[in-house]
Amino acid sequence: MSSKITFYGGVHEIGGNKFLVEDKGTRIFLDFGMQMGKANQYFAEFVNPRTCNGMGDLFEFGLLPKLKGLYRRDYAKHMAFDGNEDNEINAVILTHAHVDHAAYIHYIRPDIPIYCSEGTKLIMQAMQDTGSSEDYITLFSRKIFKSKRIRTEIYQKRKVMRLNIRVKLM
Numbered sequence: 754m755s756s757k758i759t760f761y762g763g764v765h766e767i768g769g770n771k772f773l774v775e776d777k778g779t780r781i782f783l784d785f786g787m788q789m790g791k792a793n794q795y796f797a798e799f800v801n802p803r804t805c806n807g808m809g810d811l812f813e814f815g816l817l818p819k820l821k822g823l824y825r826r827d828y829a830k831h832m833a834f835d836g837n838e839d840n841e842i843n844a845v846i847l848t849h850a851h852v853d854h855a856a857y858i859h860y861i862r863p864d865i866p867i868y869c870s871e872g873t874k875l876i877m878q879a880m881q882d883t884g885s886s887e888d889y890i891t892l893f894s895r896k897i898f899k900s901k902r903i904r905t906e907i908y909q910k911r912k913v914m915r916l917n918i919r920v921k922l923m
Contacts, residue, residue, distance in 0.1 A: 761818040762788045768853025771818065773842075782845040787856035788816055808860060817857060824860050844868060850876035858916065866917045874918055 756776040762769030769788025774781050791814070808828055811817040821829075822841050842862075847855050847869040855877060858867060869877075 762786065762791075762816075763853075766791065768851070770848075770854050771857075773818075773820075780842050782842060784848055784854040785845055785857045785861060786854040787852050791816060811857075811860075817860065823862065823865075825862055828860060847873055849873055850880070861916070863916050866919050868919050868921050871920045874920055 757774075759773040759775075761771035761773065763771065763784070763786070766788060768786055769791065770784035770786045772783040774783060808817055808824065812819050820842075842865050845858065845861060845865060845867045847858070847867060849855070850869075850873045855873070858877075861867070
């Protein structure tokens with residue numbers, strides 16, 4: 754197999770870096786960030802992707818690549834998008850903790866190692882601890898309870914796992 758780079762964001766735009774590098778059977782993502790301009794076309798300060806839809810809105814608008822074997826199994830199962838295929842990703846390398854490089858890592862399967870600097874890990878932890886709506890280090894499940902009586906859905910958020918972040922000197 755020859756070397757190959759596939760760009761899933763970050764081309765002809767600022768941010769949204771998601772580059773898949775493949776060589777000799779190894780598949781590594783370089784960054785997994787939000788495409789700021791494209792995301793702002795669909796979402797704004799008070800309009801966000803629907804929590805109950807998991808990754809569906811992001812797939813629909815081309816903000817996440819629809820690659821099997823990449824995403825958390827609980828989210829993939831909710832989307833009827835099986836995450837157990839052999840389309841394995843070996844690792845993710847984060848260059849730094851800006852949202853245009855790291856915002857979507859909480860969708861990645863926790864058994865996929867994420868390599869970054871100590872500073873990047875500390876910044877992601879601080880963003881999560883200070884009220885960011887995104888999970889950066891600790892992943893949470895969002896269980897949906899449907900109520901027919903009041904015609905609404907209630908979400909329960911609980912800690913389920915931590916990402917496999919491996920600090921390397923950069």
